[in-house]
Amino acid sequence: MSKKIRIAVLVSGGGTNLQALIDAERSGIIKSGRISLVISSNPEAYALKRAESAGIKTAVCQRKDRTQKEFEESIISLLDGNGIELIVLAGFMCILSESFTFRYKKRIINVHPSLIPSFCGKGFYGLRVHQAALDYGVKVTGATVHFVNEIPDGGEIIMQKAVDIIDGDTPETLQKRVMTEAEWKILPLSAEKVCREIIKEQS
Ligand code: GAR
Numbered sequence: 590m591s592k593k594i595r596i597a598v599l600v601s602g603g604g605t606n607l608q609a610l611i612d613a614e615r616s617g618i619i620k621s622g623r624i625s626l627v628i629s630s631n632p633e634a635y636a637l638k639r640a641e642s643a644g645i646k647t648a649v650c651q652r653k654d655r656t657q658k659e660f661e662e663s664i665i666s667l668l669d670g671n672g673i674e675l676i677v678l679a680g681f682m683c684i685l686s687e688s689f690t691f692r693y694k695k696r697i698i699n700v701h702p703s704l705i706p707s708f709c710g711k712g713f714y715g716l717r718v719h720q721a722a723l724d725y726g727v728k729v730t731g732a733t734v735h736f737v738n739e740i741p742d743g744g745e746i747i748m749q750k751a752v753d754i755i756d757g758d759t760p761e762t763l764q765k766r767v768m769t770e771a772e773w774k775i776l777p778l779s780a781e782k783v784c785r786e787i788i789k790e791q792s
Contacts, residue, residue: 592621592788592791593621593622593784594622594623594674594675594784594787594788595622595625595672595673595675596610596622596623596626596673596674596675596676596677596784597626597628597668597675597676598624598626598627598628598677598679599628599629599630599664599677599678599679599681600627600629600630600631600634600636600637600680601631601634601636601680601681601682601683602631602634602636602682602715603635603636604634604635604636604638604639604640604679604680605680605768605772605773606679606772606773606776607627607636607639607640607680608639609772609773609774609777610624610677610776610777610780611624611639612777613777613781614777618777618778618781619780619781619784620781621781621784621785621788622675622780622781622784624643624645625646625672625673626645626646626647626648626667626668626671626673627640627645627646627647627648628647628648628649628650629648629649630649630650630651630682631651631682632649632651636679637649646671648667658686660683661685661688661689664689665692674696674787675697675698675783675784676693676696676697676698678697678698678699678700678737679776680700680715681699682714682715684741686739687739690737690738690739693737696787697736697737698734698735698737698747698779699734699736699744700733700734700772700775700776700779701713701718701732701733701734701735701742702715702718702764702771703718703721703722703730703731703732703733704729704731704732704733704749704751705735705742705746705749707722707730708721708722708730709733709741709742710742710743711741713742716760716761716764719761719764719767720760722754723760723763728753729751729752729754730752730763730767731750731751731771732750732752732767732768732771732772732775733746733748733775734746734747734749734775734776734779735747747779747783748778748782749775750770750775752766752767752770
């Protein structure tokens, strides 16, 4: 059997992007990687249930009550212990330090719900991103998958997909459309692309 890259998905909430990745692995859109671990920063995250239902190993790493270094060391020990080669941030609501992102250079990807460089960076997450797009009055938004470096939402772009804004959109309706039309498509495609690149580098 051909080599598969072991993927860890880091989550904090509902996990619809995690579900898209699980479904993409099942349907063969992701064929160069295997989702081997899901780490949640939130013990109540519904994403954990999705992972359990799919038979994927789970772990919880909470940021609170410890230093950033301790938090990241606990994540690193899980990643090392499970032979992880690619980290996918899918609604992971914690900032990762420069030393962490440097350690996993070109090995962490993130999905962001706007067309970077618009509506991104510190403070732009979840519904706030869509509220900002509506407040500005843009007519087109979308989603971006990018490599993660030390600059929030500042790493090299892997894929983007545009989504039209419709009159009467609310942050909630826009979030849903950006997810279904863009995020759930380009995140699995990007994960497959990066897995293939890693396999190529290793051969
Ligand atoms: C997604 O829209 C994701 O793009 C966004 O949070 C949501 C998580 O949903 N991420 C960010 O805003 C990161 N800056 P999910 O838990 O259902 O996948």
